[in-house]
Amino acid sequence: MPRDLPVLIVDGARFSDLDGFAREFSRLLSGYTWRGNLDALNDVLRGGYGTPTHGWVLRWVGSETSRAALGHPETARRLERLLPSVDPSNRAAVEARLDEARRGEGPTLFDEIVAIIREHGPGGREAADGILLELR
Structure with a gap:
């Protein structure tokens, strides 16, 4: 991994739901607030919304805590709101999808967010954005 890339850190201990994740992620952005819309997350990761311009590392510490916080119950809550x-x-x-989440099945919000981020890194459809995800 290139050592000259900026490292932005999301701390899974700082939130317990999607709204909290949105606040934590927005803390990394310069002059922009992401409100938790997953389509908008894609746009943010493409650049121009307060992220570094030429690739960066997103280090997600406490990712196992986040996996639980953004699990099936929170996925169902999001779908109910949508x-x-x-x-x-x-x-x-x-x-x-809501029925599936209520049964504790299918992808979770954590899975969806990780997949979106990985699309903007090595092997992803938008790899040119140069985002390296580190789950810790």
């Missing part, structure tokens, strides 16, 4: 605003053409899919 459901009223979901387009009718997508409602059945969101309801199916």
Whole structure:
């Protein structure tokens, strides 16, 4: 790993839900507040929203704590909050994901966030962004 990349640190001990993660992640951004929308996270990682411009390391300390905090119960809570605003053409899919999360099955918010970040690093579709994720 290149040693000259800036290192931004997310501390899993500093939050216990998606809103808290959004606050913790936003603390890393210069002049921008991310509010927890996963599509917007993709945009932030592409650059121009207060992140370093030429690649960086996202070091997620306490990631196992975050894995629990952003697990199936928090995933279900997020989907419940989204459901009223979901387009009718997508409602059945969101309801199916919600049922799955309530059963403790399927990807969690933690899984989704990690996957989004990894898309912006080595081997990802947006690898040119140069984000290296370290889970610790």
